[in-house]
Every structure is written in structure tokens, then in C-alpha cells.
Amino acid sequence: MKFYILTLFPEMVENGLHTSIIGRAIEAGLLSIETVNIRDFSTNKHGKEDDYPYGGGAGMLMQAQPVYDAWKWVVERLGRKPRCIYLTPQGPTFQQAMARELALEEELIFLCGHYEGIDERVLQEIVTDYVSIGDYVLTGGELPAMVMVDAISRMVPGVLSNEASGSTESFENDLLEYPQYSRPEEWMGKRVPEVLLSGHHKNIENWRREQSILRTRERRPDLWERYQSKTAGESGQK
Ligand code: ADE
Numbered sequence: 001m002k003f004y005i006l007t008l009f010p011e012m013v014e015n016g017l018h019t020s021i022i023g024r025a026i027e028a029g030l031l032s033i034e035t036v037n038i039r040d041f042s043t044n045k046h047g048k049e050d051d052y053p054y055g056g057g058a059g060m061l062m063q064a065q066p067v068y069d070a071w072k073w074v075v076e077r078l079g080r081k082p083r084c085i086y087l088t089p090q091g092p093t094f095q096q097a098m099a100r101e102l103a104l105e106e107e108l109i110f111l112c113g114h115y116e117g118i119d120e121r122v123l124q125e126i127v128t129d130y131v132s133i134g135d136y137v138l139t140g141g142e143l144p145a146m147v148m149v150d151a152i153s154r155m156v157p158g159v160l161s162n163e164a165s166g167s168t169e170s171f172e173n174d175l176l177e178y179p180q181y182s183r184p185e186e187w188m189g190k191r192v193p194e195v196l197l198s199g200h201h202k203n204i205e206n207w208r209r210e211q212s213i214l215r216t217r218e219r220r221p222d223l224w225e226r227y228q229s230k231t232a233g234e235s236g237q238k
Pocket of ligand 1 (some may be wrong): 087088089131132133134135136137138139140141144
């Protein structure tokens with residue numbers, strides 16, 4: 001899986017994504033993350049890539065030409081046009097299902113805006129997907145791009161050492177993950193639930209499922225509602 005990240009702050013993205021699990025997957029050749037500095041495509045002699053918005057208003061806008069040329073540089077090198085994701089509070093909210101779907105792509109381009117945004121004309125020309133990571137406003141698209149790259153990468157086969165863990169945790173089937181325990185058996189007077197020490201796989205599985213349900217109902221009633229309506233729909237179809 002190859003990620004191309006168009007940004008004015010490549011070092012921010014590179015520093016954040018070359019450590020831990022993602023860093024190891026890059027070294028293993030399972031992923032590659034290439035940053036493209038939009039400033040390098042400025043035709044202005046001072047390397048300027050922003051300007052005032054027509055009609056007035058606060059702040060500066062990233063201009064169309066350097067953004068377009070940075071995108072074109074990637075597309076011409078590849079000989080095809082991968083999906084181009086623009087990080088913006090104006091898109092649908094990123095979800096696990098979207099991460100799973102995007103992990104099937106061979107390449108993805110992320111476009112990170114800064115300042116007050118990007119000239120609308122270049123967005124119309126190159127963007128295929130508008131995606132938000134939540135209902136709050138950040139100073140730029142770099143952190144959202146990093147969030148997405150991380151979540152998508154761990155759905156790429158081989159990136160997680162334990163294949164099962166990509167599909168058994170929170171948000172799979174709209175349920176949150178059950179609580180987990182490691183050694184010692186007792187800590188601060190709290191014991192690990194007996195069932196987990198029993199070695200009885202069926203009972204453990206049932207207990208975990210029960211805990212997932214309890215936890216989802218309590219902590220995320222919105223997910224619980226979705227889970228219930230889905231499972232009701234499924235049993236209705238049978
Ligand atoms: N850019 C600024 N805020 C953002 C958000 N919440 N999601 C995606 N991109 C953004």
C-alpha cells in the first residue's frame with residue numbers, strides 16, 4: 001500500500017509515521033509513505049503558495065496551482081489517478097468501515113490543507129473523497145491524514161503481527177472490545193476474572209462477548225443502537 005501525502009509540512013507527517021508498528025511495516029516493505037512538499041511546486045520566486053481570498057475575509061488560502069502541480073507530479077509518475085482524499089471538517093466522518101474499504105486500494109493520495117483552506121477550483125479538479133475525522137476544527141489536515149494512514153495501515157494484511165487483532169477489536173460488528181488482563185493474577189486487590197484463568201475457550205468467548213455488549217451499551221449507546229437495528233434486520237431476513 002502506497003500513501004502520497006501532499007502537505008506544506010512534510011516533516012510533521014514523516015516524524016509521526018515512521019515509528020512503532022507503521023515504521024516497522026514500512027521497513028518490511030508492506031507500506032510506503034511519501035510526502036510531497038506543495039511549496040516545492042510554487043512558481044513564485046519566494047516559494048509563496050498562499051494568497052488573500054477574493055471577497056475578503058480572515059486568513060489566507062492555499063492557491064490552486066502549486067497544489068495541482070504537486071498532485072500532477074504524483075499522478076504522472078504513477079501513470080494513473082489514485083483516489084485523492086481531502087481532509088476537511090466538511091466531509092463525512094472517518095469510521096472503521098471506511099478504513100477497511102480504503103485498505104483495499106493500492107495507492108492513496110492525501111491532500112492536507114492549511115490556513116483557511118484551498119482554492120475551490122483545484123479541489124473540484126483533483127479530489128475524489130472529502131473526509132473529516134470529527135466535528136472540531138484543527139489547524140491543518142496533517143494530523144487527520146496521519147490518523148487515517150494509521151487506521152488504514154493496520155487493516156493492510158501483515159502490518160499487525162497478530163492477523164486476528166485487526167478484526168476482533170473495537171468497532172468490528174459495531175461492538176466495543178471486551179476488557180483485557182495480563183499478569184499478575186492479582187493487582188491492588190483486584191483479581192483477573194476467573195473465567196479467563198479457566199482455559200475453557202467456549203466460556204471465555206461467551207464472557208468476552210457479554211462484556212463487549214455490556215460495555216457498548218454503557219459507553220456508546222449510539223453504537224449499541226446501530227448494532228441492535230443491524231442484528232434485528234439480519235434475523236428478520238432469515
Ligand atoms: N482539517 C481541519 N479540521 C479537520 C477535521 N476535523 N477533520 C479533517 N480535516 C480537518
